[in-house]
Amino acid sequence: MTQDDLLARAQAWLAEDPDPETREELAALLDRNATDELAARFAGTLQFGTAGLRGEIGAGPMRMNRSVVIRAAAGLAAYLKAKGQEGGLVVVGYDARYKSADFARDTAAVMTGAGLRAALLPRPLPTPVLAYAIRHLGAVAGVEVTASHNPPRDNGYKVYLGDGSQIVPPADAEIAAEIDAVRSLNDVPRPEAGWETLGDEVLEAYLARTDAVLTPGSPRTARTVYTAMHGVGKDVLTAAFGRAGFPPPALVAAQAEPDPAFPTVAFPNPEEPGAMDLAFEAARAVDPDLVIANDPDADRCAVAVPDASVEGGWRMLRGDEVGALLAAHLVHKGATGVFAESIVSSSLLGRIAEAAGVGYEETLTGFKWIARVDGLRYGYEEALGYCVDPEGVRDKDGITAALLVAELASVLKEQGRTLLDLLDDLAVAHGLHATDQLSVRVEDLSIIANAMTALRERPPVSLAGLTVVSAEDLTKGTESLPPTDGLRYHLEGDYKARVIVRPSGTEPKLKCYLEVVVPVADARELVPARAKGAELLAAIKRDLSAAAGL
Numbered sequence: 001m002t003q004d005d006l007l008a009r010a011q012a013w014l015a016e017d018p019d020p021e022t023r024e025e026l027a028a029l030l031d032r033n034a035t036d037e038l039a040a041r042f043a044g045t046l047q048f049g050t051a052g053l054r055g056e057i058g059a060g061p062m063r064m065n066r067s068v069v070i071r072a073a074a075g076l077a078a079y080l081k082a083k084g085q086e087g088g089l090v091v092v093g094y095d096a097r098y099k100s101a102d103f104a105r106d107t108a109a110v111m112t113g114a115g116l117r118a119a120l121l122p123r124p125l126p127t128p129v130l131a132y133a134i135r136h137l138g139a140v141a142g143v144e145v146t147a148s149h150n151p152p153r154d155n156g157y158k159v160y161l162g163d164g165s166q167i168v169p170p171a172d173a174e175i176a177a178e179i180d181a182v183r184s185l186n187d188v189p190r191p192e193a194g195w196e197t198l199g200d201e202v203l204e205a206y207l208a209r210t211d212a213v214l215t216p217g218s219p220r221t222a223r224t225v226y227t228a229m230h231g232v233g234k235d236v237l238t239a240a241f242g243r244a245g246f247p248p249p250a251l252v253a254a255q256a257e258p259d260p261a262f263p264t265v266a267f268p269n270p271e272e273p274g275a276m277d278l279a280f281e282a283a284r285a286v287d288p289d290l291v292i293a294n295d296p297d298a299d300r301c302a303v304a305v306p307d308a309s310v311e312g313g314w315r316m317l318r319g320d321e322v323g324a325l326l327a328a329h330l331v332h333k334g335a336t337g338v339f340a341e342s343i344v345s346s347s348l349l350g351r352i353a354e355a356a357g358v359g360y361e362e363t364l365t366g367f368k369w370i371a372r373v374d375g376l377r378y379g380y381e382e383a384l385g386y387c388v389d390p391e392g393v394r395d396k397d398g399i400t401a402a403l404l405v406a407e408l409a410s411v412l413k414e415q416g417r418t419l420l421d422l423l424d425d426l427a428v429a430h431g432l433h434a435t436d437q438l439s440v441r442v443e444d445l446s447i448i449a450n451a452m453t454a455l456r457e458r459p460p461v462s463l464a465g466l467t468v469v470s471a472e473d474l475t476k477g478t479e480s481l482p483p484t485d486g487l488r489y490h491l492e493g494d495y496k497a498r499v500i501v502r503p504s505g506t507e508p509k510l511k512c513y514l515e516v517v518v519p520v521a522d523a524r525e526l527v528p529a530r531a532k533g534a535e536l537l538a539a540i541k542r543d544l545s546a547a548a549g550l
């Protein structure tokens with residue numbers, strides 16, 4: 001693109017931009033002739049994919065803004081009408097991030113102008129409430145405006161279809177084509193009214209449904225410290241815990257209320273270093289049984305437990321550990337159906353399912369795939385996502401997952417036991433499944449591409465002294481999985497291990513998921529088994545980094 005083309009494109013965008021803030025921002029860039037910055041914003045368009053849209057807020061087609069959202073909404077409306085859904089209901093939810101309410105209102109206006117019916121949730125609410133509302137109200141689609149646990153400067157646009165699960169191919173490409181067909185915002189009718197703003201009835205119905213994940217009469221004694229991570233989870237989670245009869249969670253006050261600046265954390269993600277520090281500080285003060293955290297849109301659930309062997313006395317459980325605990329709890333409660341997980345999650349779930357005689361299935365990464373498993377009863381992903389009530393919410397749900405964890409902790413507490421004791425039992429029964437992640441955040445996306453290329457052209461023959469017995473390029477798909485950008489290695493030797501490498505779908509990260517299985521004959525072997533698992537994981541990390549050129 002020549003400089004003249006760049007300036008012409010920016011001027012045309014400026015002329016249509018409905019948002020005074022981004023208009024002012026873009027006008028200032030034009031006045032300064034800031035061609036490098038303009039080129040970054042106009043080098044292409046933010047791509048609509050299976051995660052919808054996600055990006056930094058700002059002016060231009062490579063940023064999240066009202067112009068981009070209006071085009072996305074118009075494309076979704078055109079897609080729905082092409083599928084015969086004229087007049088159908090589209091439910092719109094949003095979190096408390098910068099511009100979320102504006103993007104939600106614009107979406108409702110576009111749907112109304114296109115001849116669909118639109119209903120806005122009454123205020124910023126957890127993503128699972130939107131996912132529930134789609135099925136509860138019989139909608140043909142839903143939109144959630146959220147960037148989940150991304151940095152404060154980001155926002156996003158997540159699309160669900162009428163089954164209440166997120167879009168998958170080919171719907172994403174078909175919607176993207178309709179978005180591309182929008183030539184001018186002037187062609188998109190946006191009435192000032194005509195959509196419905198819902199009351200609390202949908203939220204009340206969701207809360208009534210949360211009780212269904214618990215066993216009537218089960219113990220409800222676990223005491224918790226809870227952080228909403230500056231997001232929208234507090235009111236809904238505390239209401240759900242109150243209805244269920246659990247003790248009121250002790251709140252991490254500095255993180256309890258929605259704040260789009262996320263002032264106390266570098267990244268508002270419970271998995272990130274330091275994000276749980278205030279919660280652990282609160283736990284040391286009140287001595288609860290559990291710490292529970294939601295991410296900002298409350299679709300994820302993090303769990304920490306007392307552990308005298310670690311500094312500070314509290315340990316975050318890995319998503320794979322919580323995934324296994326919930327599976328074991330559901331098996332104990334007599335759950336039937338299919339237990340599902342993504343390929344990057346621990347293979348322990350398959351062992352638990354096999355021993356219990358329930359179905360098991362692996363899917364590609366993301367709840368858009370897990371939610372579509374036939375006969376799904378329980379699904380989880382290692383990134384702190386758990387679906388424990390698929391008939392109610394066909395997506396991860398950090399509220400109902402928290403309730404189920406609290407119930408399990410209460411059951412164990414009555415037996416004089418803890419979640420760590422149950423993890424020990426699972427290791428003895430099925431082998432110690434030690435997992436870790438090598439996650440590399442980059443500014444330059446070419447680093448990720450170069451690492452994937454290096455691994456494809458020169459796949460490792462061994463890692464941590466274990467032989468790579470199979471190296472799969474998942475871009476070709478497998479018998480059970482559609483194609484995806486990823487690599488999978490199975491390793492054997494004195495121990496078995498698995499490695500999966502993939503670019504993140506939502507952040508500028510290369511993610512490598514590692515698992516080692518160490519046999520355990522009895523409880524006396526747990527300590528050396530954990531040491532061996534940690535040693536092997538560290539060695540795999542080191543060797544994989546070298547192979548990928550990181």
